[in-house]
Amino acid sequence: MVEPVNVLTQRWDIPDAHTLEGYLDSGGYAALRSALDTAPADLLQMVKDSGLRGRGGAGFPTGVKWGFVPQDTGKPVYLVINADEGEPGTFKDRELMERDPHQLLEGMAISARALSSPRAFIFLRGEYLWPGIRLEEAIAEAYQQGYLGKGILGAEFDFDVTLHYAAGAYICGEETALLDALEGRRGQPRLRPPFPAVAGLYACPTVVNNVETIANVPHIVERGVDWYRSMGTEKSPGPKLFCVSGEVVRPGNYEWPLGTPARTIVDESCGGMLPGRQLKFWAPGGSSTPLLTAEHIDVPMDYEAVAEAGSLLGTTAMMMYSHKTSVVEAVLNWTRFYEHESCGKCTPCREGVFWLAQVLQRILDGGGRDEDLQTLDDVCDNIFGRAFCALGDGATSPIKSSLKYFRDEYTHLIEHGRQPDGIEAHAGVVTDNSGRHRPGPADPTTAPGRPGSTKAAAT
Secondary structure (H helix, E strand, O other): OOOOOOOOOOOOOOOOOOOHHHHHHOOOOHHHHHHHOOOHHHHHHHHHHHOOEOOOOOOOEHHHHHHOOOOOOOOOOEEEEEEOOOOOOOOHHHHHHHHOHHHHHHHHHHHHHHHOOOEEEEEEOOOOHHHHHHHHHHHHHHHHOOOOEOOHHHOOOOEEEEEEEOOOOHHHHOHHHHHHHHOOOOOOOOOOOOOHHHHOHHHOOEEEEEHHHHHHHHHHHHHOHHHHHOOEOOOOEOEEEEEEEEOEOOOEEEEEEOOOEHHHHHHHHOOOEOOOOOEEEEEOOOOOOOOEEHHHOOOEOOHHHHHHOOOOOOOOEEEEEEOOEOHHHHHHHHHHHHHHHOOOOOHHHHHHHHHHHHHHHHHHOOOOOOOHHHHHHHHHHHHOOOOOOHHHHHHHHHHHHHHHHOHHHHHHHHHHOOOOOOOEOOOOEEEOOOOOEEEOOOOHHHOOOOOOOHHHHHO
16 A cells, blocks of 8 residues: 655645744754765765656656766866746646745755755746745855855855746756756757766756755655665655646645555545546646546556556646546647747747647637548657657647547547537637637637537537
């Protein structure tokens, strides 16, 4: 029987945990004191042995990533925290920064010690005003009390932190686009190699890690590798925050060991689906991961098991949808997002995602053609693996998977010009080609496409 854990969230019930006093009273910064007495190479090996994997989506082993950084270049090593969190359905980092900002700062200081890094940058999503205020206050407190700055806690280790407010572009979740934006340029992915570990921020060796990833580090140092690996699975160890949203009774962030079945998380933490609604489809790791169905609800939520089921663990943003929700509407909503957020650098993503949105809109408006499904397949195949970064690949994932599992829903829309019986219209609006919303017509016969448009009828 898998039980929920209370590691990253252990201070969330403490009202003043966001302050330095509250953090210290609950054992905060004890791991940093221990780390300052430990050789950097030993800290790096500890993180490597723990099996900690990146919590930002890719799941790459953190210690291995740190090991790529050269220490003999004569240049400073920079640590950059990706707090952009732009993946739809993801909100775990926001709550970590709001409720326990010193946990992140302690993790950064320990990580910087392991990397021999004198400076770190927190690249914060532009819309995250409140987390930013909490971080500003925590950083100021840490400097005042000697947990940041020159000679941390009397040790021969200097460490400075800069909080950088981003402009709110999804593409800056990609680490090289993030680095370009941090340097003051337009956020667009860089050609690799060179990789950031060798030539990242200001052409210096750089490590980019997610907020949740770094928040794990103090616990590994304080409690040990064996304790950490006692949670999760052999290849996916440790605790994990799961962001559950959609048609569940209690959406929110819940902490469970990696490998916990999705059904357990939804039923025990979220109270199951809303009354009268049965699970139809869900995204296990945000909108850029392939959709799964109700048949997959018992899949263990770890990197290997979810991949075997045909999707990706991603950011563990579990978006749950019922039998009353249109999969085509959901997919169009995400596709419009990726169309808007494409940086425009490469043709497959810039042009391909635009055309995917047009075809999906036409189908949903009741003007679908028999050849549209093949067109969607072909365009997706010509984007996947051919775009400059993973944004294009992510945009195709919900479309390809929805065609795999719910092709009959697309076919019904094309043949009848309306949704299958039992599906509720959630939008009440249609979108024009710019992605802006405009009111749907009151009379179905005046809807775009042929009479009987789904969205028109919904109004």
